[in-house]
Amino acid sequence: KQEVTQIPAALSVPEGENLVLNCSFTDSAIYNLQWFRQDPGKGLTSLLLIQSSQREQTSGRLNASLDKSSGRSTLYIAASQPGDSATYLCAAATGGFKTIFGAGTRLFVKA
């Protein structure tokens, strides 16, 4: 049974800092891994999708990596801004397209 864990559960950083959010999964037979952002009371916004054959994806200040052999993905946020404050969720899609979500990392960027 796939389990997805995110560390840390919460993070508070000053504006401008580079930061790394971690995601681990127990079953390496994933189809893809996706990172989302969720603002309070809102739906999910897709940030980055990494297919199982890929090692990383980049979008602006965001970079996500995937290491299937170790069951890990990281989301790197460069030069953080107060507008980055949100909950970040990773989700692993497995066979039959069952997607398992982590519990999320709540990020607060202080101005």
Added chain:
Amino acid sequence: SAVISQKPSRDICQRGTSLTIQCQVDSQVTMMFWYRQQPGQSLTLIATANQGSEATYESGFVIDKFPISRPNLTFSTLTVSNMSPEDSSIYLCSVAQDGYEQYFGPGTRLTVT
């Protein structure tokens, strides 16, 4: 990407009643899903909405409690039946296309009193 809308955006319902949530997509999509997000928790998949056939439910979710319809490739409904306060959650519709990148609707915030 796909643009997804949900109705209603929020509702307050009395226990024992039922609520039907609608999900509309701006383009035809292969896969549609319904998730639940309980207060302070992450997302849990309820079921996959299959066009023209019965939905595929995850463990812990049953058709009598969460009947789902999907009459075409752009629309689906989820009904929360015989509600109790434990059903208070955000219910989210999502879709996936090639590459299985998922897109989510804005969610429906349900409070059961």
